Amino acid sequence: MEATATQISARPHHTLWGDAYIRLRRNRLAIAGAVIIVLIIIGAVIIPYVSPYTFDKQDITAILEGPSREHWLGTDSLGRDVFTRLLYGARTSLAVGIFTQIIILLIGIPIGAVAGSLGGKTDNLLMRFVDVMYAFPDILLIILLRAILGGSIFNIFLAIGLVSWVNVARLIRGQVLSLKQRDFVTAARAMGGSSGYRIMRHLIPNSLGPIIVLVTFSIPRAIFAEAALSYIGIGVKPPTPSWGTMIRDGYDVIFAAPHLVIFPAIAIAILMLSFTFLGDGLRDALDPRLRK
């Protein structure tokens, strides 16, 4: 009798990730966001093989044309195909979005972990530094760093990364501090688990969810920063397309050919919106308090 009662009340076994996946799948907006992101990635990868145009092929017989069968989204002031350039621009945006996150994590995780685990003076000093970083107008600092670093696209990742790691550091520090107090970590230590074991078995799995959510929200911010840099003219170097540069170029002929500005602007909006939807969905899905 007792056995059946247990069986009835027991829920089917789910891991945190399995559970999260099920909940994410039910969130239609998040799935729509993920699908759009995947489509943009596929488009950005295959564009050189499927497009009859390249991002820098000029055609003086077709300048500032509107959308047509030959040029789906029209041509720019040098007769280049806007659709092709838009997908090449997606490469720039995606690369910025992803590579900056690596830099942000490489800086933010060690600083946050050191501050949280050492505590005391080190923690105080590091966190005061984080406060100062918050006081900086971030996009202005990114621009200044970009102007200082100059050079290749990698330095754009670096400029954005050097400014944006503070949120990760704060998050990791908070995680370390709260986990240190938790019973299961104390238990692991009492049973003789080494600090390496505790980090691998408890700290990392428990922090992974919040980190994934933070990264998902941080990607669109990096994409925006690159677009802003390119818009004011210190982003990726032409003729490499970037949505920010395309908007800047189109801006000069906004009355003659508004489509040159409309399409990249909408592209930025769609990509950022997709990441936000996915991030919202992941946040809800990975929140253990919402587990059923």
Added chain:
Amino acid sequence: MTKYIARRILWLLLVIFVVAFITFLLMHLVPGGPWDREKQLAPQVVENLNKKYGLDQPFLVQFGKYIWGLLHGDLGVSYIYQDRGVTSIILEGLPKTATLGLVAFLLAIFIGIPFGMAAALRQNSLVDYSSVIFSTIFASIPAFVLGILLMIVFSVFLHVLPTGGWGGISYIIMPAFALAAIPAAYISRITRASMLEVIRQDYVRTARAKGLGERIVLIRHILRNALIPVLTITGPELATLISGSFIIESIFSIPGIGRLFVQGVFQRDYGLIMGSILFYAFAIAIVNLVVDILYAAVDPRIRYD
């Protein structure tokens, strides 16, 4: 409270000092100096210019002089506008940037709060759903993209608003809306969430039970409590709005401080870069300070000492 405010102001000054130091240091790492021109200047001329502006002195001496000037309200010299101090250039841009920021901020509040309230008071209605959807969309479109889309609709297609410049009200409508969209979206989200929580509180039921009119319950019991979390995010949101204004100024050709900064970066004008970054950092710090003090003033449960 006074002690708390005094400590916060001291901290603020320290932060500004560190921001100034880091910026100063960064600028001195920039390859090339303010005298790089298309046509190269003679080495002797560069040397004399460096001497005139004190750029030949050691870094710390230069920084010390800058801070000394700063304490006297002098932001140093601009290398582009050679006959003018940065203070006067910044003061000329200030009214434009401040007006734009203030109008955008008021828009964000007067759009965000009513929409959030309407959504919460009619939870799961059409009003609620559309408010949630719009706030999600507007929260993730960058201000400069929205600005450009607005410009295309109202300037290019409808010809009702000017594309840029600075003059009457018509020049400020689009940039202010573009800047206000993201904060408005966040404010409406927070207002909605916080209202939903407050409406279910016991003291609201008690207020209704003792026969108070719906208006009084709404204003005195629900709003007063629901708006506290809104106030906390106002600070960071206003900060984003302030630092986002520079790119909006570039798009709509508004001769404010943001444009001076971009100009400074391109022309390696240390004085202008320094002045505009300090202006933004100071504005953001002041906003956060004021919000924290207001926070204590409206919520009697919070006491700083």
